[in-house]
Amino acid sequence: MENNKKRPALGKKRDIIILGIVVILLASWMLWSFLLKPRFSSPDEQVYAWIFHENELLHKVALDGEIHTFNLELEHDQEIHKLQIETYSDYTIAVVKSNCPDKICVNTGKVSIMGQSIACLPNHVIIKIGSQDNPIGEGGIDG
Numbered sequence: 001m002e003n004n005k006k007r008p009a010l011g012k013k014r015d016i017i018i019l020g021i022v023v024i025l026l027a028s029w030m031l032w033s034f035l036l037k038p039r040f041s042s043p044d045e046q047v048y049a050w051i052f053h054e055n056e057l058l059h060k061v062a063l064d065g066e067i068h069t070f071n072l073e074l075e076h077d078q079e080i081h082k083l084q085i086e087t088y089s090d091y092t093i094a095v096v097k098s099n100c101p102d103k104i105c106v107n108t109g110k111v112s113i114m115g116q117s118i119a120c121l122p123n124h125v126i127i128k129i130g131s132q133d134n135p136i137g138e139g140g141i142d143g
Contacts (some may be wrong), residue, residue, distance in 0.1 A: 014093035047114060048094040048137035050128045051085065063112055063129075065090045074123060093127060095120060 019096035025083055049073055051059040053074050061068060070085040083105070084097035092110035115136060118127040128135040 033069075046129055046132060047091065047112060048132055048135075049087070049111075050130055052126045052128070052135075054124045061087055061093065062132075063087060063093060065089050065091055071126070074125070076124055081124055081125075083120060083123055085127065094118070094126070095125075098123060 001123070016027075016116045047063045049059075049061045049063055050057060051061070051070070051072075053072070054076070059070060061070075067089060068087040068089065070083075072081075072083045072085065074083075083095055083101045085093065085130070086096050087093045088110065091110075092112040094110040095105040095108065098105050098120055100120055101123035102122070104117050104124075105125070108118045111118055111127070114129050114131065116129045119125070130136050
């Protein structure tokens, strides 16, 4: 005997649950991307990158669209640590080369939003994005 029952398009409880989960995930992603993603600065405020080595300020660079390259050679524990840091025309900064073993700083990619940072722990270098007077930005979170 043939089973003549036709399955409704969304009749099964499992299908409705899966569709609901997909819709919730998509809505959450859109909400995060467009509304909740933190941007601690107003569009008119100039953003700066503060480059520190062992808590000592090495450079403060305006992310103003000009292209700059910084080749840092830093000594720590009688070793020379090398980093290449670049600013880009899209108002971002990134570590492009490092002699550290894990390359987390390089893989972090470009940053530009106040409160963001790039850390190269083996080389004791931290780049913080902030305002002209404050490396963590006005109302930013240092962490």
